[in-house]
Amino acid sequence: MSTEQITALINATAAAWEAGDGEAYGANFTADATYITFVGTVYSGRDEIASAHQALFDKFLKDSVLVDDILEIRFLGPDTAVVTSRGDVGKHGSRPSKLSKVQTYTVVREADGQWRIAAFQNTKRKALMEKISFAFAPAxxxxGR
Incomplete structure (x- = not known):
């Protein structure tokens, strides 16, 4: 089991994002991957993930960077791991001042020995709602907070 290989996989997605390369971005996912955005859009499969991201890179996410700070890599067996991270999108060459999203990746080692993302969930944090919840229900x- 290699946290280095999984970290390299997550870093490769960020590099493909920064390059604006939907095909390279999609190559980091399994052929049947599931990808859920923070607005609730569900993409199915590597090809759909790649083409949708290319359209985003060409328009709304042009010249952006993906910041993804890994919080934990937890192995569920020799070929499966769950990665939890905090991240966000910034303008080209600059890290966002606040990481407002939380991601969960399910990664698998495929038959060719490569680690790829089988499922991805992105959630926008609501810091104010967290504070209110914590104030009224400290439990x-x-x-880890």
Whole structure:
């Protein structure tokens, strides 16, 4: 099991994003991957993920960078891991001042030995709602906070 290989996979997605290369971005996913955006859009499969991201890179995400700070890599077996991270999108060459999203990746090692993303979930954090919840229900504060 290699955290280095999984970290390299996540870094490769960020590099493809920064290059604006939907095909390279999609290559990091399994052929039947599921990708859920923070607005709730569901993409199915590497090809759809690649083509949708190319359209985004050509328009709304042109010249942007993806920042993805890994919080945890947890192995569920020799060929499966769950990655939790915080991230966001910034303008080309600059890191966003705040990482407002939380991601969960399910990564698998495929028959060719390569780690790829089988499922991705992106959630926009609502910091104010967290503060309110924590104030009124302190038992909901996560242990690592």
């Amino acid at each position: 909901t504060v996560p242990a």
